[in-house]
Amino acid sequence: MSVDTGLDVRLSGALGGFGLNVAFTAPASGVTALYGPSGSGKTTVLRAVAGLSRLSGRVAVGDEIWQDDATGRFLKPHRRAVGYVFQEASLFPHLSVRGNLGYGRRRAGERPSGADFDEVVDLLGIAPLVERATARLSGGERQRVAVGRALLTKPKILLMDEPLAALDRASKAEILPYLERLNRERNIPIVYVSHDVAEVARLADRVIAISAGRIGLQGGVEVFESFDVDLTGGRAEAGTVVTARVAGEDAAYQITRLDLAGQTVVIPFAGLAEGREVRLRIRARDVAIALKRPVGISIRNMLDATIVGLEADPDSAFADLHLDVGGVGLRAQLTREAVAELGLRDGMSVVALVKSVSFEPETFT
Template sequence: MILSVDIRHAFAGFDIEARFDAGPGVTAIFGPSGSGKTTVVNAVAGLLRPQGGRITLRDRVLFDAQAGRSVPVARRRVGYVFQDSRLFPHMSVARNIRFGQRFARGVTPPEDERGIIDMLGLGPLMERRTQTLSGGETQRVALARALLSRPDILLMDEPLAALDARRKEDILPYLEGLRDRFDIPILYVSHALSEVTRLADRIVVMNEGRVMLNGPVREVLSDPAALPFVGVREAGAVLEARVIAHDHDGLTRLGLETGELLLPHIGAAPGTSVRVRIMASDVLISLGRPEGLSSRNVLRAVVRSLHKGVGPGVAVQLALGRDLILARITARAAEELDLRPGREVFAILKATAVPRGDISSVRND
């Protein structure tokens, strides 16, 4: 693993005890406000010195409480993108971006700088002052500044929290490009599951200062044990599929291990791998293959597990070959259908219920 975190710290009335590893790609730290997400990232950056534990980045020890070692912030080789961007208002966009080069090891080649500016679409903004930028533009400048410091890891603390839905949709493709183009591991803090499922490879779920779940996004979010931390309304799973074709009626056919999934047109070429978030509330279960339904997405599945919540609902984990999804149904329905682990059923997925924002590209390793 590239980053290893094992820290302990006590505040007045709140304790942090977090342990996890992060590898290549995007590792999301997810949880409600006040769960300790930013505290963990600040410890990695060196803005907080924990009372106990150890942090290593690649082959370097950044912090070791027992040895009394804590590498200064400027020497940690981390890029940090804050929620409020923290750009210098008296500088132009160009000067803000190039400020990051002060912390880079060696000289940044001009072609690398140009590649970052082009990738983030900042060329037309270079001479403007930061006060004239939109929220999305501001965050893109902050990203460029962090990248030009040539960090060993990029820390992003709720970078889209201050943006409205439209601005988030504007900047998410840039974050996907950053994830796919640069070989820099990213620690991404968010309480928005839609961002996590679109960007992250792994997820660390935190609650009240503790790591509750940790693993690949596809595995963690399809686990009914995640429901108490994710919330019933946000419960769902992530499928990875391949674009097969775009049909004449405006639907796109996606290939899964056990069949095909039809969704409204996706702007991706055939052969492209995509990630689709399927909400548990948009999955129905049938004991036999249904007839006379408007839904075209009917897939064979096997019940893996059932999780009874506090209310009348039950989360059912279904296996579509090696893919896992969740269905949220009533306990009464589960009892009447006699659902149990190992039972073969049919999963019915509502194609039109999947918004475009829940479909994204897959990172190429």
């Protein structure tokens, strides 16, 4: 279900000694990620939007005002058309999967439109699970059922609070494609809380970085180009998010070849259809620089690039390079010693080297 003007949040105040002051809007569809370190206030914002915690200010979804201190309006949580997915699935243990999903439908009451049972089951691939007891579900399966239950409440907005944080890597890999499909196929705004850069870079259409209860950077996934320690978790996490297209796959070697601005990038086998767009996060620390294409080397990804910016802090061992690869931006983090020995400078043509193994499953779609 869509709303015309999305989410409007303006909140301030203190809870348990923690001060928060945020103001942002989220579009009427797509994923808006609240990103930041643990304890930065992300979950507090989400709970306030849902009405589970109260701060001063205003919360509106489309033409519905859920909180407005200027008029004294504050809707209780059960009166807000919110689908909330917690870090733990929190399914009812005495009910089957079907029973848990049915609870979502009953909570929707007479609320118009929204997804129906069969649509949700198909969307999340849980048809084989509907008669199963919740105790027999894997972590990824439990979260898919929790998402389904939230969708069946027919929400105007879906709030997801670190839904993958409690899962192991295999379970994350299992559920991520379903979350991407949810974003593509359901025209509903999603506010997604996470402190995981790769996860947000893969899923988000818009990023709002929060630190110590305040909003810093916000925008598209390009905010992860920043080396800001407070907002992106340290210099080692800086990088770029680029879009490439599947050019083909080699099952024998379990690799997928992508086209990035006319050049080839090799990643681990992804099982994706030829021609499909893929979003890649390339960390600055995973990019090395050569003056010419090396031979006799195991690195598969060698991209012709031009240096379009070089920042070297004399009080640091590192230098930050901005690279242009056929119109696509990359970042590289090198030692200042390496920059000096190679004679790197703005406008210089170089080769950017990226190991295929640096693309972990959670870093690409």
